[in-house]
Amino acid sequence: APGRVNVIGEHTDYNEGFVFPMCLELGTVVVGGRVPSGPCRLYSASKDLEFTFDLDNVKAIAEDEKGEWTSYIRGAVAKFMEGYEEETKTKLPPTSFVGVIVGNIPCGGGVSSSASLEVAVMTFVEELFxxxxxxxxxxxxxxxxEREFADVPCGIMDQLISVKGKHGSALFVDCRSLETVAVPLGSGDMKVLVTNSMVKHDLHGSEYPARVxxxxxxxxxxKKxxxxxxAFLxxxxxxxVEEAFKxxxxxxxAYKRALHxxxxxxxxxxxxxxxKNKDWTSLGRLMNESHDSLxxxxQVSCPELDALVDMARSMEGVLGSRMTGAGFGGCIVSLVRESSVDRVKEELTRGY
Structure with a gap:
């Protein structure tokens, strides 16, 4: 299951708005299979952590450890069971399995390591059964x-792009209907460059739920x-918005949040x-406007993100740059001419 970068459309998904993410060439893989008996065991290579559970108590454990890293995994298994039983009207057969989780998405980087983990685990269990x-x-x-067990009031964007994303395209998503349109991006003479500030964000803290x-x-x-x-903004x-404020x-x-x-x-x-029209100048301008509003x-940016964006915008070949993800750290995304990518990467690394 891939991670993602959001080209534009930030903090709109939980308002049933529009988003425009694309998959990264980074992701999460789960490898394993059934075993004759014993508890289910999963090992995370990145965390060097093994944990166990039985299918009949996985939901209770996930609820007890709400907000912990392992709750994403156990929560995905519990939701698979819930969905399976809802659709088939039958219980899952008693099963034991073992698996290894491997990923290369930076945690806390605003590029959906958590959604990638959930989707990879869900895909693994789909294959098992x-x-x-x-x-x-x-x-x-x-x-x-993620909402119930990791206690993050997230929208649908991250999970949807990890499930439905296509290589070489951004996916325009209507977060109400879940209708999608794949639009080629990142090939040809325009590239999408993601730069990690190395400032880790934490969606479990107070700021993200506060924005919701x-x-x-x-x-x-x-409405008043x-x-x-x-129903939603x-x-x-x-x-x-302007009239209600005046x-x-x-x-x-409230005015600033709604206006964004x-x-x-x-x-x-x-x-x-x-x-769609390959109007890269307009796309870059819109990305710049998005960051300024954020x-x-x-108010979800931070000095490090602002510094990276300002540096990127000043460089030849960069048409637009903005923070991406929930903010409070993480990455920026820039629209860069292919001929300028190597130089921009070098200058951003040196300048930052």
Whole structure:
């Protein structure tokens, strides 16, 4: 299961908006098989950690260790069982298995090591039991594993791109309908360059859940002002945000959060069209605008990310650059002419 970089569309997925991620050539692999008896055993090569469980208690253990690294794995197994039993109306047969987990995605880098882990484990268990979910259902189950057992109120983007991503394309995703459009990107004379700040973020902390809560509060203020029902900020226009704020129904903070989400949805749709038309100048401009909004309105950047973005933007051959992922650390993504990639990598490494 691959990791991902999000070209544009940040903090929109849990608002049922639009995102535009693409797969990385980094990922997670699970190798193993059935054994005659004993507990299920999985070994993580990167953590040098082995842990065990039985299928009949995997959900209880995952709930007890909520937020721990192993909860992603046990949670994915528990959600496979739940989905299997829901669809087949039967219990999984008693089974023992062993497996090894190997991955090369940097943890805390904002490139979806957690979703890759969940999807890889889910795929492994699918193969063990020769039962495969429809792709959207599989992504939903992996998202539920992260929400319920890792205690992260994530959207659907990371799991969906890990399940459905195609090599050489970005995937435009409507996070409400889960409709997708694959658009070629990263081949030819334009490259997507990912640069790791080496500042690790932690989605279990207070900032990410706080942004989710602030979006809900912003939406409630808008609904109160207009007296109409709206399900998510995806259903709100920039003009409505401006009007509710001017009428005094939104705090400065709520206004900034809502303004980012509604304009980011617009930018993401424009970016998909620009990419289809190979209008790289417009795509780069939209990426720059996205970062500025994430820094100023959503306030999820950090000095290291801003420094990398500023350096990248100043370099010849870079058309746009922005932070990618949830923020608070992690990586930036830049749109770079192929002829400039090696020089930009060298200058960013030296300058940072």
């Amino acid at each position: 020769n039962y495969r979910f429809e792709e959207d259902k599989k992504a939903r189950l992996c998202q539920a594993a 809560r602030q979006c809900k509060e912003s939406l409630e203020a808008i 002002h207009f007296g109409v029902e709206k 995806r259903d709100v226009s920039k003009e409505e 009428a005094g129904h939104m705090s400065d903070l 989400v509604v304009t980011e949805n617009q930018r993401t749709q424009e970016a998909m069209r620009a990419c 820094r100023d309105n959503y």
